[in-house]
Amino acid sequence: MSEQNSKNQRLLGLFPLNWRFDLASLPGVRWLLKQRWFPMIVILINMFIFIVILMSGIMGGFSSGNYSFGIMFVWILWWVLLMMLLVPVLSRTWCMMCPLPSFGEWLQRLRIFGVNNKLGGLNLKWPRRLSNMWVMNFLFLGTTFFSGFFTVKPLVTFYLLGGIIVMGIVLSLIFEKRSFCLYVCPVSGFQGLYANMAMTEIRVKDPNICAKHKKKTCETGNKKGYGCPWLLEPHSLKRNTYCGMCLECFKTCPFDNMAFNIRPPGTDLLVNEKRGLDEAWKSFIMIAIAIMFYVAMMGPWGWIKDWVRGNTLTGWLKFISVHTAFALVIIPGIFFVFSFLSKLFSGSKEVRLKAVFVNLSYCLIPMGLASWIAFSFGFLLPNGSYILHILSDPFALGWDLFGTANIPWTPVATGWLVPLQFITLFAGYLVAADYGYKLSLQTYTDPAAAKRGFIPLLVLLTLVVIAFGWLYGG
Amino acid sequence: MNNKITVAIIIMLTLGVFTWLANYGWKNRYGSPETYEVIAPEVVTVGYYAEDLALKEADVFAQIWQKLPSAEIVLSHQIIEQPWPKGSTPLVKVQAFHNGKDIFFRMTWNDDQADTAVSIHAFVDGCAVAVPLDAEAPVRSIMMGFSSPVNIWQWQANKDMQHWQGKTGVPDLDVDFVYPFEEKEIFSVSIPEVKSAVTDLLAQRAGSLTQKETQAVQGRGIWRNGIWNVVFKRSLITNDSEQDCQFIGRKQMAAFAVWDGDQGDRGSRKSMSEWVNLQIEPAESKKSAENQLLDDNNITSVHKVSWIDKLRSLSLISTAYGETLENQSVQINKEPRLINLIAKRFEYTPNRISIRKGERVTIRMESLDVTHGFYLDGYGIDIKARPGLIGKATFVADKSGRFSFRCSETCGEFHPYMIGFIEVSPNSRFSFFVWSIGITFVVMLGLVLLKGKQEKGIETNVGTEQ
Numbered sequence: 001m002s003e004q005n006s007k008n009q010r011l012l013g014l015f016p017l018n019w020r021f022d023l024a025s026l027p028g029v030r031w032l033l034k035q036r037w038f039p040m041i042v043i044l045i046n047m048f049i050f051i052v053i054l055m056s057g058i059m060g061g062f063s064s065g066n067y068s069f070g071i072m073f074v075w076i077l078w079w080v081l082l083m084m085l086l087v088p089v090l091s092r093t094w095c096m097m098c099p100l101p102s103f104g105e106w107l108q109r110l111r112i113f114g115v116n117n118k119l120g121g122l123n124l125k126w127p128r129r130l131s132n133m134w135v136m137n138f139l140f141l142g143t144t145f146f147s148g149f150f151t152v153k154p155l156v157t158f159y160l161l162g163g164i165i166v167m168g169i170v171l172s173l174i175f176e177k178r179s180f181c182l183y184v185c186p187v188s189g190f191q192g193l194y195a196n197m198a199m200t201e202i203r204v205k206d207p208n209i210c211a212k213h214k215k216k217t218c219e220t221g222n223k224k225g226y227g228c229p230w231l232l233e234p235h236s237l238k239r240n241t242y243c244g245m246c247l248e249c250f251k252t253c254p255f256d257n258m259a260f261n262i263r264p265p266g267t268d269l270l271v272n273e274k275r276g277l278d279e280a281w282k283s284f285i286m287i288a289i290a291i292m293f294y295v296a297m298m299g300p301w302g303w304i305k306d307w308v309r310g311n312t313l314t315g316w317l318k319f320i321s322v323h324t325a326f327a328l329v330i331i332p333g334i335f336f337v338f339s340f341l342s343k344l345f346s347g348s349k350e351v352r353l354k355a356v357f358v359n360l361s362y363c364l365i366p367m368g369l370a371s372w373i374a375f376s377f378g379f380l381l382p383n384g385s386y387i388l389h390i391l392s393d394p395f396a397l398g399w400d401l402f403g404t405a406n407i408p409w410t411p412v413a414t415g416w417l418v419p420l421q422f423i424t425l426f427a428g429y430l431v432a433a434d435y436g437y438k439l440s441l442q443t444y445t446d447p448a449a450a451k452r453g454f455i456p457l458l459v460l461l462t463l464v465v466i467a468f469g470w471l472y473g474g
Numbered sequence: 475m476n477n478k479i480t481v482a483i484i485i486m487l488t489l490g491v492f493t494w495l496a497n498y499g500w501k502n503r504y505g506s507p508e509t510y511e512v513i514a515p516e517v518v519t520v521g522y523y524a525e526d527l528a529l530k531e532a533d534v535f536a537q538i539w540q541k542l543p544s545a546e547i548v549l550s551h552q553i554i555e556q557p558w559p560k561g562s563t564p565l566v567k568v569q570a571f572h573n574g575k576d577i578f579f580r581m582t583w584n585d586d587q588a589d590t591a592v593s594i595h596a597f598v599d600g601c602a603v604a605v606p607l608d609a610e611a612p613v614r615s616i617m618m619g620f621s622s623p624v625n626i627w628q629w630q631a632n633k634d635m636q637h638w639q640g641k642t643g644v645p646d647l648d649v650d651f652v653y654p655f656e657e658k659e660i661f662s663v664s665i666p667e668v669k670s671a672v673t674d675l676l677a678q679r680a681g682s683l684t685q686k687e688t689q690a691v692q693g694r695g696i697w698r699n700g701i702w703n704v705v706f707k708r709s710l711i712t713n714d715s716e717q718d719c720q721f722i723g724r725k726q727m728a729a730f731a732v733w734d735g736d737q738g739d740r741g742s743r744k745s746m747s748e749w750v751n752l753q754i755e756p757a758e759s760k761k762s763a764e765n766q767l768l769d770d771n772n773i774t775s776v777h778k779v780s781w782i783d784k785l786r787s788l789s790l791i792s793t794a795y796g797e798t799l800e801n802q803s804v805q806i807n808k809e810p811r812l813i814n815l816i817a818k819r820f821e822y823t824p825n826r827i828s829i830r831k832g833e834r835v836t837i838r839m840e841s842l843d844v845t846h847g848f849y850l851d852g853y854g855i856d857i858k859a860r861p862g863l864i865g866k867a868t869f870v871a872d873k874s875g876r877f878s879f880r881c882s883e884t885c886g887e888f889h890p891y892m893i894g895f896i897e898v899s900p901n902s903r904f905s906f907f908v909w910s911i912g913i914t915f916v917v918m919l920g921l922v923l924l925k926g927k928q929e930k931g932i933e934t935n936v937g938t939e940q
Contacts, residue, residue, distance in 0.1 A: 054495075057499065058495055058498060058499040058502075059499075059502070061499065061502055061503035061504055061505060062503045062504060062887065063505070063887075064884050064886060064887055064889055065887060065890070066884060066889055066890050067884065107484060120477075121477075121481055122477065122478065122481055148888075152887040152888055152890075152891075153887060155499045155500065155503050158495075158496070158499055159496060159499075162492055162495065162496065163492075165492075166488055166489060166492045169484070169485070169488045170485050170488065170489075173481045173484060173485060174481070296891070297890075297891045298878070298891070298893055299893065300821070300822065300825035300826055300893055300894040300895050301821075301825065302820060302821025302822075302823075302825065305820055305821065305888055305891060309887070309888055382851075382878075382880060382890075383890055409882060409884075411849060411851070411880075414851035414852065414878070415851055415852030415853075415854075415873075415877075417851060417878070418875060418876060418877075418903060419903060422903065422904075422907045425907075426907070426910060426911065426914075429911060429914070430914065433914075433918055437918075437922060451922050451923060451925075454922055455919065455922075458915065458918060458919060458922075459915075462911060462912075462915045465911055466908060466911055469904060469907045469908065469911070470904070473875065473876050473901075473903060473904055473907070474876065474901065474904040474907075474908075
């Protein structure tokens with residue numbers, strides 16, 4: 001492929017994929033990104049909020065979650081922000097400000113703001129076999145088994161978040177740097193995957209400068225900052241997936257060679273680096289969970305709700321079994337059939353089926369993200385007004401801190417809910433099909449074969465979007 | 475210290491703190507323990523006064539009532555028997571005295587209209603005094619069962635009209651009382667002669683209310699300026715201790731109830747008090763009325779009823795029935811299609827409702843457990859259904875598509891997920907969506923297949939990779 005041809009690539013034929021604007025080129029932004037207290041100050045603010053969340057969880061017990069600060073803040077505000085704004089626009093910015101692993105990191109560094117590159121703890125290497133998304137896949141799927149508990153019972157939200165914090169501390173003391181965030185945190189995996197769709201990225205400005213820089217302080221650290229806590233090589237960063245946007249590379253780079261780019265969404269989908277079955281399955285799991293969450297939480301079927309909330313142990317076990325089979329077997333199985341058809345239609349013999357399966361699975365990322373954004377509208381519009389109440393009375397003690405404690409439940413624009421969901425799904429379908437075509441071109445050596453191989457994929461995406469449309473408003 | 479030991483200690487400490495917090499949360503999962511003060515029953519003093527009232531109209535407002543202390547007794551509507559009320563009477567003022575021979579009670583309460591006649595869908599005002607036969611019986615919640623049989627004196631406005639004024643309240647009610655060809659009534663059981671405005675009753679637990687063979691209580695009520703004033707009179711001691719309560723000792727219990735006819739109160743639908751202690755002063759103590767009135771401690775003020783409580787009692791009316799005003803005129807003359815909806819935690823039955831666009835429908839919702847709501851997306855209809863009360867809304871389905879209806883009253887943990895669907899057909903929004911996808915599919919397929927210039931694969935993120 002000629003460089004000229006590559007640079008002419010456009011998203012939906014409109015937006016050039018090579019367009020970038022470096023936010024850090026603005027002096028104020030660059031200054032901010034290089035400060036040691038940033039983003040720590042944001043983490044500390046978030047930590048205060050999470051302490052309130054945890055306290056409301058302990059105090060809230062099994063009471064109704066819609067009047068719990070923890071439940072509303074985490075599962076309405078945070079989750080919706082994550083899916084609708086933070087990940088699709090700002091990549092893994094949440095990881096930048098996440099307070100959950102901070103205790104562990106502080107214990108490693110024995111500093112909060114300062115720099116101490118001689119890290120404490122055992123600093124063991126994370127097992128190579130587990131250096132992928134599989135642990136996160138299973139942990140995240142396992143977490144959703146309890147979705148009928150932690151999204152409604154404040155105490156269970158405490159157990160979940162508290163458990164993540166404890167796990168973060170323990171693993172940070174045993175393994176090096178952010179191994180916990182990279183390979184274990186249940187929230188990390190899908191953020192990494194969907195961050196491929198983000199409209200921002202951290203990259204080097206000029207690779208030649210990095211090539212000449214022998215010390216590689218972005219990896220090793222210096223007096224101004226830590227070597228990449230996410231165990232990456234910032235000088236050759238190509239995808240958002242594993243970059244936690246901690247901004248240490250901005251501080252350690254002596255040449256100011258790091259950029260905080262705005263870009264067209266989804267360009268990382270075309271980067272063939274570290275692609276694997278683990279990430280493919282993450283896509284399948286996310287789509288399966290979106291469907292399951294909708295059916296259980298926004299569907300009308302009471303018997304499924306009884307299963308999910310563990311009304312009977314047998315029902316709950318049925319839910320786990322069906323959900324697991326759906327996420328790990330049925331959806332991947334369907335995708336496998338269409339991958340097989342793609343290879344069959346393409347007529348290509350030299351491309352391995354596994355490569356087709358893995359490569360094409362990346363076009364499910366825009367589709368999955370769109371389904372999650374559409375799902376999030378269904379949470380936000382009807383239930384967003386609860387947030388005003390819990391802000392004024394976070395512990396249900398009858399407080400009225402901001403004068404909003406008595407605001408009644410007020411659904412907002414729910415008449416527009418289904419049209420908004422349809423529009424979101426349609427946009428996701430367009431982007432998914434566009435990247436699907438580009439991925440097909442990337443997978444098959446012969447462009448004619450790629451076009452033929454794209455047809456089953458387009459059929460699958462069409463069926464998927466109609467299925468989601470039917471589920472959300474059909 | 476060895477690095478491994480340090481790490482182990484920190485991990486143990488972390489796990490310990492988390493376990494302690496988790497355990498604290500688990501222990502208090504149904505709420506933190508709180509101490510409540512047991513509120514002692516209110517006291518109504520039954521003083522001794524050498525007064526006798528013949529229950530003439532003036533006796534209801536006799537001078538003695540101006541002197542006596544008044545106890546404000548809080549009432550709440552009974553919730554055991556369904557259906558529940560449209561409204562309630564929040565409090566009643568009670569005064570009492572005895573003259574060594576008879577005991578008198580006067581109950582006064584606010585009621586904006588006097589309901590004195592029974593007809594279809596019209597009920598009368600009333601009030602009652604209940605006194606257990608066994609003065610030492612343990613206190614229990616009234617509607618949950620009595621500890622002993624209870625003597626109930628029920629005053630009713632229609633009987634008062636008949637007894638004291640000779641009016642039936644309903645002109646045609648006694649049309650059959652005397653057949654035209656008979657000079658004398660022969661079916662005397664059809665309408666018993668009213669000998670008192672008060673019915674003397676017996677009961678032991680709900681559903682056992684029985685009229686006594688002998689009627690020993692007299693009473694009279696006057697409605698004036700939006701206030702009912704009802705006086706009861708009975709001898710302190712009767713000959714029938716098996717069926718009549720006796721005021722022998724210094725203590726007795728009593729409860730009070732009020733029926734508001736225009737709110738639909740009748741039978742067990744009433745506002746009632748908890749048990750109240752009667753402090754009966756013996757006839758020997760000749761304490762003067764003046765001295766009593768100077769003693770502020772004798773004036774028993776029960777709970778203060780705040781304006782918000784009164785407002786809440788009124789709000790029952792507005793939430794029991796909701797109706798959209800929009801678009802009613804479109805098909806106002808057509809009978810709406812009735813859709814019966816059953817709500818229970820955390821689902822509706824039916825959970826999917828299909829209606830045609832333009833159809834006029836009435837949603838009639840009943841709850842089988844706690845209070846549930848029905849909020850319909852896109853239409854803004856919001857109704858409530860308390861157990862035993864029907865929530866209704868009538869509207870014209872003028873917007874097509876699928877709309878969720880969701881519970882608008884916190885009903886438990888899964889409340890936000892209590893959802894159903896209304897499908898107003900044709901679902902043009904979904905059709906439009908499917909058509910859009912279909913056209914896009916065809917266009918994309920065409921573009922891919924017919925594109926003349928062939929592209930080669932893209933290998934990298936072109937923006938940041940060189």
